[in-house]
Amino acid sequence: MTEPMLLNGQRLAAEMRGQLAAQIARVRAQGYRAPGLAVILVGDDPASAIYVRNKKRAAQEIGIEPVDAVLPQGSTTEDVLRVVDQFNQDPAIDGILVQMPLPPQIETETVLARVRPDKDVDGLTVTNLGRLTAGEEGLVPCTPKGILRLLEAYDIALAGRRAVVVGRSRLVGLPVALLLMQRQATVTVIHSRTPEPETIARQADILVVAAGKPHLVTEDWIKPGAVVIDVGIHRGDHGLLGDVDRERVWSRVGALSPVPGGVGPMTILELLDNTWTAYRRHEGLSE
Amino acid sequence: MTEPMLLNGQRLAAEMRGQLAAQIARVRAQGYRAPGLAVILVGDDPASAIYVRNKKRAAQEIGIEPVDAVLPQGSTTEDVLRVVDQFNQDPAIDGILVQMPLPPQIETETVLARVRPDKDVDGLTVTNLGRLTAGEEGLVPCTPKGILRLLEAYDIALAGRRAVVVGRSRLVGLPVALLLMQRQATVTVIHSRTPEPETIARQADILVVAAGKPHLVTEDWIKPGAVVIDVGIHRGDHGLLGDVDRERVWSRVGALSPVPGGVGPMTILELLDNTWTAYRRHEGLSE
Structure with a gap:
């Protein structure tokens, strides 16, 4: 079996920030x-x-x-x-x-x-959540948008695949579930009231964990070869911890977005990207 | 095995209409x-x-x-x-x-x-969809609201149970998935791009079918004892057909909301109930 792939949000976010900086410099040069x-x-x-x-x-x-x-x-x-x-x-x-x-x-x-709503770069207003649910254009919450961009950058197919989202928050769980559905994945949302969550998680080709519980997810939750996105962030005695116990899942995953260095940097990037999107709409610049 | 239960939307809607009529008569009598x-x-x-x-x-x-x-x-x-x-x-x-x-x-x-939005009794505006996604009070789309009321009237437990929704429309599939999640069910949404949908459907304690395909769902889709809600409605040679092939699922289901006589009457009821809710908010009457 090949070594799992680390989804490097740090590097992708840095690249994207460079592209944004160049685009902003270009319009500034135009006055x-x-x-x-x-x-x-x-x-x-x-x-x-x-x-x-x-x-x-x-x-x-x-x-x-x-x-x-x-x-x-x-x-x-x-x-x-x-x-x-x-x-x-x-x-x-x-x-x-x-x-x-x-x-x-x-x-x-x-x-x-x-x-x-046109300045809601966190995508948290009812209007922007409604647009997301309706499949209309709006401003999308940063963490879910960053997760989708990370998956896309690593060419991870979503159409026709099983995705499981752990957590149903307005900020992460629900929007990421809606975005995955729009990209033709079959999505299950599990949460604190789900019995035997690991059994369901093991069906996932793509597992997004936004549960807010340190090291909740262990090898029992992982289908061999699954792509795992860790959204948790907790302060532990020896540094930052995610919702996923990296050591215990490492031998089973196909790819992992780690904590730190995965979704965190992507979230800040998407805040900047949403600001850039809002700016272009305000200035009437093409997207 | 006991005979399956028919979820009688016709009768429940008639009862609820009677209650609404009495409530409206009461406020009219007050001027x-x-x-x-x-x-x-x-x-x-x-x-x-x-x-x-x-x-x-x-x-x-x-x-x-x-x-x-x-x-x-x-x-x-x-x-x-x-x-x-x-x-x-x-x-x-x-x-x-x-x-x-x-x-x-x-x-x-x-x-x-x-x-x-306060007059949107179909619950279709972006604002009301956003409120539903955010878990805030608004006007909820009629068919999903009617399905939940039907399940509740027959004391069908949702918390901790597996629900599968077939279809991801803005009108039915997505709102019913969100409502089921809010009531602590573990929800999977399957759709036209899902491979082997019947395998996933067979995990469902509650199966809601809003696919828009006559007789799509057969015995292969049913976990024995499952509660099945048929939302489809199609004109066939010998009357109305649902998305569920009633004859083929009958020996396996625990309960069925049939077509006609299930969700259809509930949808009209919820339109009236939403109008009554909007009226009370406009008149400042308690809920």
Whole structure:
């Protein structure tokens, strides 16, 4: 048996960022404005602050202008909505990202619902989820979009194949299931209430794990030769852990998107790509 | 082995219509206006004319005021949009139904997108599909909602069970898959590009067939004791046919929602129920 293939999201994301940077440089040279990405951070969660800093830096590196709004921990829903409205109206802003989680006193649904769908670069509004379900063009959530791009880059066939998605979140599980169906895969969604999930997972040619449980998936879950996408990310004693126990599945998988270095970098890339898409639509540039 | 159970949508829908009629009579007695349902029919397709007549009659029987707009076959998209706008603005109208299919020159997506989400009693707008995907409250497409109500009325457990949905349409397959997932079932969606669909179908405790192919499903598709919901409806030489070959599956199923008399009557019931829900929201009445 040949050695499994590592799906290198780190490298693919770097290549794609290079392409985006070149495209942005080209339109800038034609006199167009820079794409603008607004990032809203509420409160002083240190992990959120790091995520925001990384996203801003990634944007800046490819020529997207990051703008941030940092609100105090004690802000009200109304305070956040005012900032969202301001960015909604600002013609220099193409994408608006609200860093999650928000402090508990803030109504997250209300805030997300306020983001203009054409600036909703996280793809989290009801309008963009509805477009995805209806198969219409919109802005697609970043992690699911990144997973599909990674599979495509490695020429992994989807049509007619069995895919199993572990997890049914609005952010990852459901959108990735819908995208896989649109690409003609036969999709099963399993979750915390599924009895004997490993039996179902073993039917999967493509297994996407977004369960949020460290090392949930072991060799019992894997059909020999399966393509496994690990979406989990957890801080362990010796570094980052995924939802997949890499050591235990390694001898069975055909390909693996690892943690770290798989889906994580793709998610940030797709945030930039969605901002670029929103920008072109705002500027009337062809896709 | 015991005789399979017929899931009698005809009878359940009649009971529910009686309950709706009583609820509407109660609010009318308190001085509230009647709920209003607008039905838009474009062109002269005889089957569509019959559907519209049946829906109007069903509404009228329970105290919903039907209003119709009949437009000529040669109408433009703009003509239809004008009528939609009129009903959108009319405070006596709670629900708007656009009878499908529209003539070929009319942009169906554009027309559907124009219906105000709070009057979208077919649950077909992007907003209502997005709410369903996000697990938020909205108006749910009628056939999927009717299927869930039928399963519930017969106390068919869903949590932790395997469900297979045949078909991935925006109208039936995808919404019913999402609803089953929300009720803790483990759901697989199979479709025209699925190899060996009968093997997967045989894993189903609950099998929902919305494939649009007469008598597609035979005994090979059925796990003994499975609950089978037939959503297909086709005109055969000797009456109506479903997607399920009833004679061939009968000895294996635990329960069957037949054609006719199963999902069909439930779909019309849910149209009325959605109109009643929209009305209560418009009038600020508790749910």
